[in-house]
Amino acid sequence: MEDERSLHIVMFPWLAFGHMIPFLELSKALAKRAEATSDLPLESVEYLKRAYDELKTPITTLVSARRPDWIIHDFASYWLPDVASELGVPCAYFSTFPAAVLAVWEPCLKLLSRCAPPEEILERLTSPPELADFPTKACPALRLGTSIRRCRALLVRGCLEFESDWFSLLAKLYETRIIPVGPLTPSVEEDPTREDDPTVFEWLDKQPPKSVVYVAFGSEAHPSREQARELALGLEASRLSFFWVTK
Numbered sequence: 001m002e003d004e005r006s007l008h009i010v011m012f013p014w015l016a017f018g019h020m021i022p023f024l025e026l027s028k029a030l031a032k033r034a035e036a037t038s039d040l041p042l043e044s045v046e047y048l049k050r051a052y053d054e055l056k057t058p059i060t061t062l063v064s065a066r067r068p069d070w071i072i073h074d075f076a077s078y079w080l081p082d083v084a085s086e087l088g089v090p091c092a093y094f095s096t097f098p099a100a101v102l103a104v105w106e107p108c109l110k111l112l113s114r115c116a117p118p119e120e121i122l123e124r125l126t127s128p129p130e131l132a133d134f135p136t137k138a139c140p141a142l143r144l145g146t147s148i149r150r151c152r153a154l155l156v157r158g159c160l161e162f163e164s165d166w167f168s169l170l171a172k173l174y175e176t177r178i179i180p181v182g183p184l185t186p187s188v189e190e191d192p193t194r195e196d197d198p199t200v201f202e203w204l205d206k207q208p209p210k211s212v213v214y215v216a217f218g219s220e221a222h223p224s225r226e227q228a229r230e231l232a233l234g235l236e237a238s239r240l241s242f243f244w245v246t247k
Contacts, residue, residue: 007069012059013094014074015048018218022096022157023074025184045220049143052076056083063087072155078143081150092153094181099158099166102148106173109145153177157184204243213242 009030013023060083063071071091073080084091095102148154159180160167170178204212213235217223223231235242 008066010063010066010068010071012071012073012077012080014076015052016219018220019074019096021186022184023072023094025186026072026094026155026157026181029181029184041222049076053079056080059083060087063089073147075144075147078146081147085150090152091150092155092179093147093151094155094157095148096157099156099163099170099178099180102154102156103166103169103173105144109148148174148176151176153179155179155181157181159183200243207241211241213238213240214245215242216245219247 011023011027013019055077056079059077059080063083064087067087068089071080071084071089072094073091074094074096081091081093154170154174154176156167156170156178158167159182163180167178167180215231215235232244235244
């Protein structure tokens, strides 16, 4: 007799809008088949990650009690793959970053995982972070590398139509199953922007293909007035059409 039990998936995103929104859209897409960080100063994000790590025990209790079929998680919960493995639950890392970013980061993630000296990192990064000779749990790149390395699948926010070459490269670099889940943009009927300011889309429709620079920062970034001014001057000097989203 065919098993008719419904699939149970736990979604565990990082607490930033750029991550929560794609996770929400993926949750809605999966459902069809079967704390805000906007005011948090950038220098305080590391403390949020430390607080996030305190969720390990309650999440372990939750997963142990619910016994989901899969866990789909974000980069910050680098400890979750080990928890899932101990409980016999497969997990997948969902990347809100494009395939190209993951491909470029992969060598750096390996170096960070073994606490490589700065001179090695310098060959991979234009501006390498200051590295100690011991791992730090607050390092975003280390969390990302650990989250990916211990998963059975890698879900990426993107599609083959835009990044086919990069997705092929990801499969070779990470040696795991790579699943593109699409851009996961909110549906038109859920997007009030089209009604509130239709001129934006009218202007975009008139621009030549691949001619507009899109500028936006995540909810954790708070550029100073001087930084915003320098960015504006740079965009102006480029003589390219640009679309700058601010909050």
